[in-house]
Amino acid sequence: MSEAPDDAAPLVLSVERLRKTYGDTAAVEDVSFAVRRHELVGLLGPNGAGKTTTINMVLGVLEPSAGSIAIDGIDLARDRARALARTNFAAVYAPLPGNLTVLQNLRFFGRIYAVDALESRIERLLERFRIAQFRHTKCGLLSSGEQTRVSLAKALLNDPTLLLLDEPTASLDPATAQDLREAIRAIARETNGGILWTSHNMYEVEEVCDRVLFLSHGRILLEGDPRELPAQHGAASLEELFIRVAREPLDFNTGVR
């Protein structure tokens, strides 16, 4: 867990009454939440709960049917480029182009984000994620763990105020995942931003996140401290609570949006 976030810390992400429908089907329904500076928030839920749909809307690649998103106080719909300049992401389903080397990918995305002093920034990130030895290796030739570290380096290029991590530890071995969790905790501590994280690994969520949001059928059903929530709802662990929320979502319709 990162240092306890201050409740008065500025909001880096504010999502208000977000909704996404495809025809008659609601993928996300009336979702509101916020992420504060230095806060690490877990977005949890079973497959198809609406986590990635929510993240795609925050990233501006999916238009909400209703609701608003503000990143660092900037309305995404009105000032997309300025809002996304303060954001970055890493997702297991969005690997960097495998036909470019690590250095080429970081230079390409560094220019897209118009990063100042790009070369020195890249060098620091290569060192931080211990990928300097792969700088001239094509990303497609790297192992899953190495590719994830490169994706994280890319995600930190612009020193984002809001960092979105969609299942960053999926497909990693336990040791590599542990290293990555430590790196992400350090990011939350040291940088000026907040992190929204999705994961299916309840152990790591409990270890890493300051707060979690349980999403099911496109709605947020529970919200709170991952170390306190299980006891509050009569569950032995976060994993048991997750399974109950996934199987019996109506039992948790607590009115949390």
Add this chain to the structure above:
Amino acid sequence: MNLTRVGAIVVRQFYLMRSSPTRVVPLFAWVAIDIVLWGFIARYLDGATKGGPNFVTSLLGAVLLWDFFTRIMHGLITAFLEDVWSRNFLNVFATPLTITEYVAGLVVTSVLTSLVGLVAMLALAGGVFGLPFATYGAAFVPFISILFLFGIALGIFASACVLRFGPAAEWLAWPLPALLSPFAAVFYPLSVLPSWMQWIAHAMPPAYAFENMRAIVAGNAASPGGLAIGLALAVGYIALAFAFFVRIHKSAVRSGLLARYSAESAG
């Protein structure tokens, strides 16, 4: 428009070419082979029809200009397809990059890669087959400009189609220039076309370039009015193609197609 971001799209293409000869060779190889093939055909026809039309100037000149147009279009769609092939849409479009900057980057990439092909064609056609560029005079500039602008427009349109219909639509995009070639009157005057085809041809900017090229080769003057119409049409098509791309992109963002692009359909 942020030029650093436009430059990023261009630099990415440079990185890909630097490490991949298979991307560099097509820039000049196929157009060079075309010039060699048509150069010998024109030379043969010149010998077989002594006192007839100058085939090197008319036929080879037409091939050169048409290949330049095709390369411009293919240069743009290839740069776009690099993002399709590497499944990079999410990474690229979830950034501050605007659609204008993205398309501008594709256009600059296409200009630079097409220049390589143009230089190779000019060197071969002039140096080996004696294509007399001086014959075209100053009109060579509007010829090239019309074909360049329309090639850009067609490339943007084709990219929008691939974005809309999915990766497999690239097979519809590649032959688009060939689909238009009968109407562009590359090798024959517009007058040989039936009237319904002539109507369509008059809406095709390349037809104005090739009609004027033939007029010059026949010893007549180029029509400034015709070239101006060709240029105006080409600029208009760029505006239409860009508006079409923006519309398709917005629709893809609304429907979820962009976020799930490799699935080819958001439905």
